[in-house]
Amino acid sequence: MISRFSVTGFKNFKDTITLDFTNTKGYNFNDQYIVNGIVNKGLIYGRNGVGKSNFGFALFDIVKHVTDKNIDSDNYHNYLNADSDSNIAEFSYELSFECGTIQYNYGKSDLETLVYEEIIINGNRFAFIDRRVSTIAEINAKGAENLEKDIGNSNLSIISYINKNTLLTENNDNSCFSKFIKFINGMLFFRSLDGNSYIGFEQGSSGILEDIAKRGNTKDLEKFLNTAGVDCQLSEIERDGSNSIGFKFKNKTVPFYSIASQGTKSLALFYFWLQRFRNSQEISFIFIDEYDAFYHHELSELVIENLLGSSAQALVTTHNTSIISNDLLRPDCYFMLTKIDFKSLSHRTRKDLREAHNIEKMFKAGAFNG
CATH class of the missing domain: 3.40.50.300 (P-loop containing nucleotide triphosphate hydrolases)
Structure with missing residues (x-):
């Protein structure tokens, strides 16, 4: 340390x-x-x-x-x-x-x-x-x-x-x-x-939502947001040829960043890194x-x-x-x-x-x- x-x-x-x-x-x-x-x-x-x-x-x-x-x-x-x-x-x-x-x-x-x-x-x-x-x-x-x-x-x-x-x-x-x-x-x-x-x-860059989806953590992100007070359901969607994440509603799924507040976007960023440092040495x-x-x-x-x-x-x-x-x-x-x-x-x-x-x-x- x-x-x-x-x-x-x-x-x-x-x-x-x-x-x-x-x-x-x-x-x-x-x-x-x-x-x-x-x-x-x-x-x-x-x-x-x-x-x-x-x-x-x-x-x-x-x-x-x-x-x-x-x-x-x-x-x-x-x-x-x-x-x-x-x-x-x-x-x-x-x-x-x-x-x-x-x-x-x-x-x-x-x-x-x-x-x-x-x-x-x-x-x-x-x-x-x-x-x-x-x-x-x-x-x-x-x-x-x-x-x-x-x-x-x-x-x-x-x-x-x-x-x-x-x-x-x-x-x-x-x-x-x-x-x-x-x-x-x-x-x-x-x-x-x-x-x-x-x-x-790390090196380079990757899409936040694409990375979360790729790691199979879409539902865990949903749980994290719910615990944080963001009442939502998430679902994977295809965007630009890769899996991304959207908000799931009754009749359709809306791309995450198109309606997420700045605070919710910031939470997604925190979760992006949380995946890495949770239980990681x-x-x-x-x-x-x-x-x-x-x-x-x-x-x-x-x-x-x-x-x-x-x-x-x-x-x-x-x-x-x-x-x-x-x-x-x-x-x-x-x-x-x-x-x-x-x-x-x-x-x-x-x-x-x-x-x-x-x-x-x-x-x-x-x-x-x-």
Whole structure:
């Protein structure tokens, strides 16, 4: 899991902003959402314009150069902070696995161009390169002794270079490296605002309804929508030579998107991804941006409950205060992003928060603005 992440000089983050998943409190309720001292599920709040979406893009920047998965480059325009004197954006990840810890630091001048990289596994420098100084990489991975160290003007990530060109010796640090690669490949970002875009986990695109029908989940989608308060019957229909889904009425079936509300369309998108992370070990980290922009508060809670059932580490951005509740999560799983810091509610007050506290009421009253 990701235990800590920092970003500097990227988009609106001129100065370093850090999200520390290990800075938890010793609450004795909903402890299933803290795994080995690390927040496994969290919600992010913040005023418009503080960078909630941009933080997600920063967190998923790694997908571009470590994996071959999908990246929506339109979200990475204006890459560098316009007020920063630095010509690079810098990213720092700390991850924790059973085999130990990994720290991965790198800088980029844009989405495509790596400037430096350093990966440290269990305190040992596994690999390093700084293209500002030399094109020769330092590679200390066991089994990579014969790998060419001079990578020339190639912009290839040293991480991908080692992973794709070496059969590493079986040892603890190399095992951690493999888990790191697998984790990054399993990261998924999606949103329904400004179009249905996603980052990571898969390649290419597919129709949402066509995918659901192909997987044989049309009736399960119907059940999901009914539970969400959308009273409907669904049926498969043929559209453009493939199976799709429509709303079934007494006399005819109407194509789904021709009459679905924006909220129902957003639910279909959520279900499209729910198929993948429900009972799946392949998705490692989920980031959903403004997931409930079109939802009633009861529906928002239902969607969060579905997400909580996933084994993946997950973060969700939202403005919906009705789901700030100790019944759902706990104060150290609710985070507030401001222009100067990123802390959980439990670290934004001197008050000793307890399970019986109405933290939504406290939030609205400004108790966590400090």
